[in-house]
Amino acid sequence: MDYETLDAEIRALSDRMEDADEATIAAEVERLKRLAAQIPDELGRARGLARAERLPELIVGPAPGTSxxxxxxxxxxxxxxxxxxxxxxxxxxxxxxxxxxxxxxxxxxxxxxxxxxxxxxxxxxxxxxxxxxxxx
Known part of the structure; x- marks a missing residue:
């Protein structure tokens, strides 16, 4: 596993999971984090983990501002x-x-x-x- 492959999968999922429920998205985040943990270089692994955790935001977009x-x-x-x-x-x-x-x-x-x-x-x-x- 490398960062580019993981990133491509996250992009594809963010397009396909638009109507997914929270449990399905959470399960995908956990799966992606396990994949990110397999990235051999430390920087790529850290970037992959951070990117995987942002999947829900990539699907639904950022929360509206409140300030x-x-x-x-x-x-x-x-x-x-x-x-x-x-x-x-x-x-x-x-x-x-x-x-x-x-x-x-x-x-x-x-x-x-x-x-x-x-x-x-x-x-x-x-x-x-x-x-x-x-x-x-």
Missing amino acids: EQYLRATHLLGIAMGSDGTPAERIDLAERTATEIALLAEAAPYRESNTILRMNSALARLIHELSAIPES
Whole structure:
């Protein structure tokens, strides 16, 4: 067993087990951990064990954020994405929102900071789309 083989199996399982129950997923995690324990090099074994333990998250995705920063960023994103006004006004709001979301990401708990920061991708796309609209 090597890390690459284990990783390929974990990827395949994460796609196939979308509707699996918790007991089935837990059994697979234990089986994968036994396989990871067979990896001869220490670094590969450690990576394999960590990857096997993340199978449930790979199947269902990460838990939604719960921090004050996450909730505020989600609220701000919704306002900016649903705003009315001229393209210039909406771009201005989206840019201000992106700045505030970046600050919220810095202050957020580590496990949520990247998720919050990625919210700016939607704002960047919005700004790009609005920039293509000619002013009337």
